Amino acid sequence: MTAFRRRGSGGRIDRTTTIPFTYDGSRLFGHGGDTLASALLASGKTLVGRSFKYHRPRGFLSAGVEEPNGLFTLGEFGRTEPNMPGTLTEVHEGLIAKSQNAWPSPDFDVMAVNSLASPLFGAGFYYKTFMGPFKRSWMFYEPFIRKAAGLGRATEQTDTARYDVINGFCDVLVVGAGPAGLATALTASRSGLRVVLAELDFELGGSLLSGTNESLERWRKSAIEELSQQPNTRILARTVVQGLYDGNQALLHTRAVPGSVASRSESLRFKTIIHCSGAIERPLVFHNNDRPGVMLAGAVRTYLNRFALAPLKQAVVVTNNDSAYATAFDLAEADVAVTIAELRAAPSGDLLARAAQLGIAIFPNTGIADVVGTKQVQQVKLGGRHSVTIDCDVLAMSGGWSPNVHLTSHGGIKPRYDEKIAGFVPGEFAAAHFGAGSVLGEFGILAAVRGGEAAARASLEFIGHKKSVKAVEPPPIRDDRAYGISSVWGTASDAKKAFVDFQNDVTAKDVRSTHQEGYLSVEHMKRYTTLGMGTDQGKTSNINALAMMADLRGLSIQETGTTTFRPPYLPLTIGALAGRSVGHHFRPTRRSPMHDWHESHGATFIEAGLWMRAWYYDWAGPSPETAYVKEMQLVRKGVGIADVSTLGKIDVQGPGAAEFLNRVYVNGFAKLAVGKARYGVMLNDDGVVLDDGTTSHISENQFYLTTTTAQAGEVMSWLEYLLQCHWPDMKVHVTSLTDEWGGMAVSGPKSRETLQLAFPETDFSNEGLPYMGVKDITFDGATVRILRLSFSGELAYEVHCPANFAIALWEHILRAGEPLGIKPYGLEALASLRIEKGHVAGLELDHRNTLDDLGLGKMAAKEKPFIGKELRQRENLQAPERRSLVGLELMEPDKKLRGGSILFAATDEIKGHGRGYVTSVTWSTELQKFIALGLYQGGLEHEGEEIIAAFPLKNEQARLKLVSPHFIDKEGARLHA
Amino acid sequence: MRIPCPHCGEREVSEFRYGGDASRVRPQHGTGDLVAWHDYYFTYDNPKGPHTEHWQHVLGCRQWFTLRRDTATNEILGDAP
Helix, strand or coil: CCCEEECCCCCCCEEEEEEEEEECCEEEEEEECCEHHHHHHHCCCCCCEECCCCCCEECCCCCCCCCCCCEEEECCHHHCEEEEECCCCECCCCCEEECCCCCECCCCEHHHHHHHCHHHCCCCHHHHHHCCCCHHHHHHHHHHHHHHCCCCCCCCCCCCCEEEEEEEEEEEEEECCCHHHHHHHHHHHHCCCCEEEECCCCCCCHHHHHCCCHHHHHHHHHHHHHHHCCCCEEEECCEEEEEEECCCEEEEEECCCCCCCEEEEEEEEEEEEEECCCEEECCCCCCCCCCCCEEEHHHHHHHHHCCCEEECCEEEEEECECCHHHHHHHHHHCCCEEEEEECCCCCCHHHHHHHHHCCCEEEECEEEEEEECCCCCCEEEEEECCCCEEECCEEEEECCEEECCCHHHCCCCCCEEEHHHCEEECCCCCCCEEECHHHHCCCCHHHHHHHHHHHHHHHHHHHCCCCCCCCCCCCCCCCCCCCCECCCCCCCCCCCCCEEECCCCEEHHHHHHHHHCCCCCHHHHHHHHCCCCCCCCCCCCHHHHHHHHHHHHCCCHHHHCCCCCCCCCCCCCHHHHHCCCCHHHCCCCEECCCHHHHHHCCEEEEEECCEEEEEEECCCCCCHHHHHHHHHHHHHHCCEEEECCCCEEEEEECCCHHHHHHHHECCCCCCCCCCEEEEEEEECCCCCEEEEEEEEEEECCEEEEEECCCCHHHHHHHHHHHHHHHCCCCCCEEEECCCCEEEEEEECCCHHHHHHHHCCCCCCCCCCCCCCEEEEEEECCEEEEEECCCCCCCCEEEEEEEHHHHHHHHHHHHHHHHHHCCEECCHHHHHHHHHHHCCCCCCCCCCCCCCCCCCCHHHCCCCCCCCCCCHHHCHHHHCCCCEEEEEEEECCCCCCCCCCCEEEECCCCCCCCCCEEEEEEEEECCCCEEEEEEEEECHHHHCCCEEEEEEHHHCEEEEEEEECCCCCCCCCCCCCC | CEEEECCCEEEEHHHCEEEEECCCCCCCCCCCCHHHHHHHHHCCCCCCCEEEEEEECCCCCCCEEEEEEECCCCCECCCCC
């Protein structure tokens, strides 16, 4: 089964290199310069896959980026890439390609029985059959349908390919390196500005690569030669401009050079962009137009001239425009017998004359009635004025050319229908956008070169480049001939298998039935039929479908409109966007200054935001469930030390510092004495709690503010906002010390003794350092800030110091406290101790609760103003049915109490959102039962009541007693000990 | 989108944090006027087109500043009037 033969000479292949590759398990050979497509065609593989829905035999339709049929799974294991067009894949040693959607092979495919049932499988078939009245049946059938339909499969293994992502900048971005792009890049490059020339092929030249004219080839080579010597010009072959975004940003993706490992994405900022993205040929829609061997006429010319592949003996060309004659003439000159079915009444005289010269028969007013041959074209039946049957190996079709308006439309600019070329051209360009060549519907080579130069000059002027730039020498060829096309599509309305979208198996009949069923908008048609929704995104199908819909509705194509073009232009593997930001590089990791110590002393870590925090230590047990209880006991009975470096730490300085804090916190800070700390709560403007923390008065104009770990960044930004945007006259400066300083909590009845041993010269008595007292001391040359405050409810201190000193200080305190049995405790115990004490933390400070909700209403100053004071008086924030903080005790010891449980009154039906929820749960070492904090409607008014905690996900219910959130030491005797 | 930081120059938007409409006038601190604060905080325009707004170069010099941006095109329209 072969349609093509490799010619003995000519083409752009390197016959001196023979490259082995693997296709469906067998070893084949190609030459340097071959694509997978051309190498397969040269090896006699005309049939290379089965279609999406009907499993019909398919071969290559095109020779380029628009390929809908010839898709392969490349590579193996983690490097598997499905749905790769063979027309873009370079043949290289080690290439492993597999055909898709066919089993056991494209030549003999079991699922081809679908084709027999094809009358059933029209547009909307699945939905009509499996949804509608039998709603559940879709769920039952879907897995089977998905298995039978579809394309390649993604691998589930880890992608081992390497992807780079870079940022780039240029003055002029040229998209496409055909004649227009080359002329554009030459002109822009001669200005000395930074130019990027992006071309998706691995060779530069675009349509020039498919021709045979020697002067053009010399011109192409000299242009590339000059560009490659310009240091200001980057030539990016294998590069797709995937999308355009606000602020003159483009996403480029450069495929890996065969045999190398890394592909590269680039976010490129340009000052101007010049669209030279060319045009894509349209198929014609006729019965059996999808048979292997039916190809786009331009593609046949590309295979002939670029890849030295000629149809075996005979070819038929069917066209409604002049461009296909170039294919016909080149085929005839390569000794292929050519017949032309001309849909128009008469082509221009010069074409007729040349055809006569080459012995080509032309049938005017004639199209294709049918294609004979299932796995490869054998005969073509002409229809229309002439009904003739002709033997052939290849049928070349051309419905004209569609300018590639994908990228030009990304900014939301709708393309405009141009009757002259029967195709869409870009809408009016936005500032900084220019274009040249066939993307504008100007199909001649000289027009492209002149247009490219003009576009480049316009873009240089736009940038403000003043110096003169040498003109581009156009290639010495005859003037462009006018492009003739007539909007005759020759679609037989009774054709059953006339494909519009090859990849998604959408036929002309499907488009008609879509219209009959009342879907009029092209966007609806797209979604109902899936037309244009394949990996090729309808590059060959969209225009034909629009034209058909316009015709059915009796509207113009312009009125019918196009579907929306969105990035990316080609399918892009997610890895190419992620680059190196995978695994632990996905986001930054923050480590405390004592991290290494924790790691080498048996800590298990837990992620808290970006932070890695010591969760529990192995001295206390092998699992968090048991270890944290032992760590809690250590703090309640002896002394423990915990890393609290993650707290936000802000240095507030200036003559206005006290007044500033007084405005920001709900409670008073104006009169806080030097050497004293105070717990403070701040609100947002809307009166809802933003954060809490302890702020110390260090010296006359200096305060040391701490925030919760989670809100550190938020609070810092908020303080800066207030000072810079609203209170610029305040003489205050804030500096984050979160990363610069470390902190540790030394907690437990023996903490005073421990610190006394660690810092023998400091007075730790109640007089020397009372509760909420602060002291800066110098130890071993470093400033050490000792704050007597407690999160756990025990006698406790926090010791802060510069980060690079923190680990030494940590070890020093551990050594000093060794005789007292000091040990480290982790985040789980830290968080549990505070629940027993009834301190709110991140889980309660969720930006939805007010001071009153958290039982902190009494803190709000009556006299002084503070941020949020006004809006906290809103009626709803004062409503008695609001949820407020309560303590909860589990009454059924054999049951579990879970965070997030929904709370109900004992008499409530267990249904809906309940009266509140559990925020934080822990085992209480003091009470020997599970306790929790929660928010409950009416709060402590219900103290003593029995309520229900429901956890519907696990179908659990437990009885709780609603109590005060302060489970231990309500009088605070321990704190003041 | 790139944003001109008055201190650092033009930088990628991901280095910045958005701070809302800068044309609103914040009531005097301690005004006690619930309605004024309500209007300031909850009622403001959401225009399609030119918009004066606060931004902070949060991953840079940390300066807060105002700029005008077209919300439809993300075009930076220069300094606030």
